[in-house]
Amino acid sequence: MSIPIKTTGAEVRLTGLGKRYGQVQAVKPLDLVIEGGTLVTLLGPSGCGKTTLLRMIAGLEQATEGRIFIGGRDVTLLSAGERNVSMVFQSYALFPHMSVLENVAYGLISSGEKKRDAHAKAEAVLETVGLKGFGGRLPSEMSGGQQQRVAVARALVLEPDVLLFDEPLSNLDTRLRRTMREEIRALQQRLGLTVVYVTHDQAEALAVSDKIVVMRNAGIAQAGAPEVLYASPDSVFVATFMGEANHVRGVIESVSGEHCVLALDGARLTLPGRGLPPGPVDAVIRPEAIRIAAPDAPNGLEATVARATYMGSHTEYYFSTAVGELFAQGADRLRRRQPGEKVRLLLDEEGVVVVRP
Amino acid sequence: MFFGTSFFFWLIAALGTLVLPWHMQQDGLTLAGLFALGRGEAEAASALSQATQFGRFWFWPVIAGLLLALPGALPTGERARRARFLVWGGGLGLAALVLQGLAVGIQGWNWPVLARLFGELEDRQFGIGLGGALAFAGFLILLTDGLALRGYLKGDRFVSGAVGLLVASIVVFTAWPVGTVLSEMFTPRADLTLGAAMAERLFDSKIWGLGCVTGRVNCGVFWNTLLLAVSTATAATTLGLCFALIVTRSGFRAKKLLRLLTVLPIITPPFVIGLGLILIFGRSGVFNQIAESLFGLELGRWIYGFNGVMLAQVFSFTPIAFLVLIGVVEGVSPAMEEASQTLRASQMRTFRAVTLPLMLPGLANAWLVVFVESLADFGNPIVLGGSFGVLSTEIFFAVVGAQQDFGRAAVLAAVMLVVALTAFIIQRSVVGKRSYVSMTGKGDVGLPTKLPPPVRRVAFAIAIPWAILTVIVYVMALAGAFVRVWGRDWTPTFSHFERAFALEWSPAGALIFSGGAWHSLFTTIQLAAIAAPITAGLGLLASWVLTRQRFAGRTALEFALMLTFAVPGTVIGVAYILTYNLPPLEITGTAVILVACFVFRNLPVGVRSGVAAMSQLDKSLDEAAVTLRASTFRTLRTVVLPLLKPAIVTALVYSFVRAMTTVSAVIFLVSAEYEMATVFIINRVINGDYGLAIAYCAVLIVLMMAAIGLINLLVGRRNLGRRAAAIPTPAPVGGRA
Known part of the structure; x- marks a missing residue:
């Protein structure tokens, strides 16, 4: 398959970039580097400023402070059309009165290309996204996934320095979402695109990203590779946002070198110390780190089954313990625990993190 | 480039x-x-x-x-x-x-x-x-x-230019004239000091006198106007509600016919009703003649004065209240009423305790709309007022009469302006609070509850006779065009049409439009046709700027635009001659002043239909075009405009039709060269030449129906279809006449 797209996969550098509407700070001044050819996700709950940040990179919102550099060029004051970026919108924003081909060629014609060349190029890009022969249709005559592809093709055809996605999969059903996110990731890697991707779905972020930027309250909570964010979150917020997590209070009994000993009721765990001093601390326990054991197992947390919900492949348990309620998944299909049953919980040290309170 | x-x-x-x-x-x-x-x-x-x-x-x-x-x-x-x-x-x-x-x-x-x-x-x-x-x-x-x-407005030249254009045109053609009217109050008169002149103008007993309460003297025009507006608004709202309830909440068969009523005020020149009433109840009217011949009763001139004007206004404005109230009644979610009934409320109690209170803000809105219409109305009082003066007619006589007292006209205009603006501001706050009337956005399921029988009986008893009467008035008004002299000589004739629209062949074989009305008809169509695209264009541009751009002063711009609507036509007329009679902008007597008047009086209609349509359009469509390197102008041309076709057509039709039927403002602005159809008709009415006036009205009505029909045909129902429901018919809020 021919790939007619040549992109530079430019680096995006934000320095002190911020946005305020009157009294409201939509994005607090932040620094961020998005390396060329990588896919970076902006992840966060609604209202955290992730879309505003994306729209500032696109040039659809004007920054009130700071600078934006794309491929080393300062584009802060340039309008959307003057920056070499393209965007795929949440609603796709396909022009309903134009055919698919006209939609894809629109940007090329806007840039002053001849209609014939633009159409030829648009055909080629449609082929790249697997929509050969669909050019004559109207967007309304296509399925959601196809529309999504048209939107991607329309953005790609301009060979942008940066490709922006604003929650591109939120209008698709679960099954299609999985396929599409893989397609987007494959396309990005094949073409070496720089992509900034906004989503509120952590699974989606984990699946596609080279780097995830978790945002909260108009600022960056933590940025890093997916594994890093999941395994060693900097805060309870990041931990609970990146997948399921139990948040409990514990005590660091001692610190030695890189490691510390965390006391949770009767259990003692040796964990990476993360520079925290001895004393009370927040701890995050992933559900998959909790194993259910017999009531007499050593170094376990005493617990009583509060609720048990049968989920088919596994059972979801809520345990009441001395450190609070814990949520866990029991994979043991044969041995379902009943509410009121006494057990001990063994904690896998891989899945427990201490967090600065 | x-x-x-x-x-x-x-x-x-x-x-x-x-x-x-x-x-x-x-x-x-x-x-x-x-x-x-x-x-x-x-x-x-x-x-x-x-x-x-x-x-x-x-x-x-x-x-x-x-x-x-x-x-x-x-x-x-x-x-x-x-x-x-x-x-x-x-x-x-x-x-x-x-x-x-x-x-x-x-x-x-x-x-x-x-x-x-x-x-x-x-x-x-x-x-x-x-x-x-x-x-x-x-x-x-x-x-x-x-x-x-x-870097203002995201550094977008086109948007910046558009905002500049809008602001400049509103300042030049609305703010400046209105300001001139207000400042005219403070202009000293030669024989009086500034204070005394102001005092005399402001506390004139002709405006504020309350003589009618105590004695047999006429009250001041302010009280006349207020009394008239309150009575008309109350009566028209009541009637409008009856119609709306019947259309939406009963199994009445002729609903479609009733809905037709709502089109009437849009295409009716403002004095057709007045003429119809004269032909029925005037001294030589049908009703009076029958009464005299059967019972020997001399009914006299009762139709001239408060009674007649109010009657005519109620006829004219009930459809407007009806139009507003259809939306209100339909806005009451059936689910609320069904909930009430499952809570063991009777039909009557549901109506009284749920339906009515939910409609109250809408009723207040309709009342205020009619109030402002009545306040601004010029056509009916000039035809039927007689010695009963209201603000709009007094302003007219102050300017055109022997007095030529612009100071007085300005004071009256200022009083009218203040009343209209007050009503406008109250109305905006009332409408603003309407949010609880089923604004969930999801279609409420459930059938609208049928009216309780007592309410139903009352509604029918009021509405049906009134509907019949309205039809009679229109029929009579139009019949007058085909009778030689109404009341004296009932010979059927086309002579009125001939006098107005005669065509002759010159000896050289060229067609001569020899009828008296041709000139004004052509001028009207020509100017309305020039004004309509400008109005639609500016209106859509304004609505695009208002809905799609954020900038300092956006709310102020929107308010100023909507305010234009609240300024009564008579005030605009006076303001325009006061302002544009002298340099630097000396356009009195030219076509420019008339076109400007049409454009800026009708601009809010264009803005409204534009805003309504624009909010249906996903904003990311524009943004997509912008990120696809399209200039703002290209975005407008290739994406926004094609998707807004229905709104454009609505704006075009309304501004064209309204330009053809308006009289209150243009009556001050016409000249021999640029005479308007409505002014021509008014002059015939003042001379007692009803036949020709009515013939002309009939032609106008047919013309406008043809125009609307043609445009509907061209655009096609298909396009209007679902989206049309979202574009509310622009119910006029302020001085239409």
């Missing part, structure tokens, strides 16, 4: 300043006039040669502004530097242009301060012409370009 660049607009400004005649030429815009440039006559010269050859030094700042803007207009150089030159140059040019226009009038200095500073001026100047207008436009765009370069 050269067109549309800053330099292009600099050239326009330069053309206006350096080459073309600055002032308006006596014989209009002629080629001969253009070629006679600077031939020894100051008035025909450009600003440059007026300054150099005729010592008109007040043009130097304008020229300075032009030169200052040049470095910024050239497409080279640093952004910030260009911005500085453009802002200062454009701003200076604009300010100098406006100030010199205001400062130097037909009698030298307009402001005494300047006379003291510079000494008496021997010179004078007339109104701004082609050169001045081009210079104004050029400087304006240079200024907005500069602001865009500085």
